[in-house]
Amino acid sequence: MSHSNVKRGILRYGWWSRTNHWLVAICFVLLTLSGLALFYPAFFGFTALFGGPEPTRIVHPYIGVFMTLFFLIQAVRFFTSNLFRRHDRQWIKQMPDMLNNRDDRLPPVGKNNAGQKLVYWIFLLTVPILLISGVVLWRPWIADGMPIWALRWAAMIHALAAFVAILTLVIHVYSAIWVKGSVRAMTRGRVSHAWARHHHKLWYDEVVNDRDHVDREDRLRTRTVTPTDRPKEL
Secondary structure (H helix, E strand, O other): OOOOOHHHOEEOOOHHHHHHHHHHHHHHHHHHHHHHHHHOHHHHHHHHHHOOHHHHHHHHHHHHHHHHHHHHHHHHHOOHHHOOOHHHHHHHHOHHHHHOOOHHHOOOOOOOOHHHHHHHHHHHHHHHHHHHHHHHOOOOOOHHHOOHHHHHHHHHHHHHHHHHHHHHHHHHHHHHHHOOOHHHHHHHOEEOHHHHHHHOHHHHHHHHHHHHHHHHHHHHHHHOOOHHHOOOOO
16 A cells, blocks of 8 residues: 655654654563573573673563553553454454455454454553563562462463563564555654555544544634734734
């Protein structure tokens, strides 16, 4: 789908949404690399990225707390646009059409399609689990005072939640690359009218209708201005 005339297009993500998104994304990548380095010997070499094994162990939980805070801000901002609607269920049923590039058969969707909403809810579930289980494992502040059974359960839950989150991130990145223009929307903020109309028709109609409504109100205010309303010249 063409992304021409993006500068005159529709604002999809503001500067704060984009900044927040990339902060969370960068933190998640750092957590993945440091977490794999601590979890499995084959990835131990990743500790060199953080200055060695001990700095990796120290910095990992702090990055996790930082990411969680910004993720919660993002989750609250995007909560309404990620609620499932009737058309989302139909979109899921027709997912084979999406995978086979038969976009014209898919039902119109809002700002986010069902796949994007699933990513949102999976992260909303896994991030708190990762935070709580990670706090239990946090040495030396918390873990040293925990019973061994709690540490074992926390380690297993943390690993499973991390696996689900990493897999979801891989699918999310692949989907963003798959749908041409998605990455540009999250880096530059704006999308073309054609892209919005093709991929998110309901959202496009809502934005256009709101813009037309504002334009009509501006024209009405202009027409109702009388000579007495204008400032008198001195």
